[in-house]
Amino acid sequence: MxxxxxxxxxxxxxxxxxxxxxxxxxxxxxxxxxxxxxxxxxxxxxxxxxxxxxxxxxxxxxxxxxxxxxxxxxxxxxxxxxxxxxxxxxxxxxxxxxxxxxxxxxxxxxxxxxxxxVYATAWLNLFKLGALKSGEKALIHAGASGVGSAGIQLCKAFGNPCWVSVGSAERLAYCESLGAQGGVLRTQDLEGLRDFAPFDVILDPIGARYAALDLDLLARDGRWVIIGLMGGREAQLDLAKLLGKRVQLIGSTLxxxxxxxxxxxxxxxxxxxxxxxxxxxxxxxxxxxxxxxxxxxxxxxxxxxxxxxxxxxxxxxxxx
Incomplete structure (x- = not known):
């Protein structure tokens, strides 16, 4: 063959x-x-x-x-x-x-x-490991990707408001058409995600570059699921924030x-x-x-x- x-x-x-x-x-x-x-x-x-x-x-x-x-x-x-x-x-x-x-x-x-x-990845990390409950908020980085597109649709279907980070205005509009509440352009205003925080679950394929911000954006008892390292593998974190918020940091591969x-x-x-x-x-x-x-x-x-x-x-x- x-x-x-x-x-x-x-x-x-x-x-x-x-x-x-x-x-x-x-x-x-x-x-x-x-x-x-x-x-x-x-x-x-x-x-x-x-x-x-x-x-x-x-x-x-x-x-x-x-x-x-x-x-x-x-x-x-x-x-x-x-x-x-x-x-x-x-x-x-x-x-x-x-x-x-x-x-x-x-x-x-x-x-x-x-x-x-993509649906196996999104379901595993948002709902199985991330344990999203109805009404809880999610942040999906790289929202216009295949996994992001599946994750947005699943969040809409199961009653979870979600926001995204993406690379362009066109891709943000695409995510909103799938059901995202809104989001930011990573090249212009990643810090703007603070306006929508706190999030109960963050789905993160980026890794190190977003790590410090992700920790700030998480709610108490939040779940931070890292599925990729597109933004690097080494990050410096304030672990007191992780302890104080009781954050669960989950590394996930399928x-x-x-x-x-x-x-x-x-x-x-x-x-x-x-x-x-x-x-x-x-x-x-x-x-x-x-x-x-x-x-x-x-x-x-x-x-x-x-x-x-x-x-x-x-x-x-x-x-x-």
Whole structure:
């Protein structure tokens, strides 16, 4: 099968043996895969896959099941999307059946391909680890990103006012169209977030550059969930503030979680989040899709930091 590898800062389609389908697993003929910042980091050699995971790029995909291992409830021919530790940017992928979800009715497989990673990340960090309760306030940095777009929609659906930091006025308007109450431009007035504070949960993919401000913005008993280090890894903090406010500082990754944890997380999405797509309360935010031959353009588009929502790579035109 053809599969996409990140090699010395570039990407290349290579021939790889098709993986076997074992007990509890399913084989998916991939229609499309979502691109994520983790793919950019892996391409650059900065984010290797967890031990035992495929080194093929792609943390989410959608397609049609072509084989079902013993013990799985799925059927050949089911349209699904899946959360992966790697391997989604290939003609086929084999995944634990517990990590797949039905492609929501009314959505194309390209749209479904950009759902699993961002909605799993947003749900895990805002509602599972962040423990947002109805009415509590959230701050989402990089609000126009794929995870931010999912997080804003989830906050609106579950009764949580949220604010954002973004890079441009256009992206702020985009976030407000999804349900954000407001926000600031990081290049002009990040301190303006103080006008909307305190926040009960902060979802932060930036890290060090925002750390001191985040601590000031949190409410007493606030939860500060760090999911990325785009703004650096070392910060100086006044720990007396953290103690005095009883802040919970949570570092969170998803890719290296074990299969059982991911299975439970996907089951929560199936029960609590997926019905909202049928109700029209959630939607994919797919800004660009690219043919497999245009993979370099797809990666550079995501790397530009000018995308509001998601980018997808179409692997099999016959399935979409």
């Amino acid at each position: 053809k599969a996409l590898q990140g090699i010395e800062g570039s990407v290349e389609w290579v021939e790889r043996p098709a993986p076997s389908c074992d007990v509890g697993q399913i084989r998916i003929r991939v229609a499309a895969a979502g691109l994520n910042r983790a793919d950019l980091l892996q391409r650059a050699g900065l984010y290797p896959p967890p031990p035992g995971a495929s080194d093929v790029l792609g943390l989410e995909c959608a397609g049609v099941i072509s084989e079902v291992g013993a013990g799985s409830h799925w059927q050949v021919g089911d349209r699904v999307c899946a959360l992966l530790a790697g391997g989604g940017m290939a003609e086929e992928v084999v995944v634990d059946g517990r990590h797949a979800l039905p492609a929501p009715e009314g959505l194309s497989l390209v749209e479904a391909a950009v759902l699993p990673e 890719r290296n979680r074990d299969d059982a944890f991911k299975g439970e997380l996907i089951d929560e999405l199936r029960r609590h989040v997926w019905p909202l797509f049928a109700e029209g309360r959630l939607e994919p935010r797919l800004e660009h899709s690219f043919a497999a031959k245009d993979v370099d353009t797809a990666f550079e588009t995501l790397a530009s930091n000018n995308v509001s929502g998601k980018v997808a790579l179409v692997i099999d035109d016959n399935l979409v």
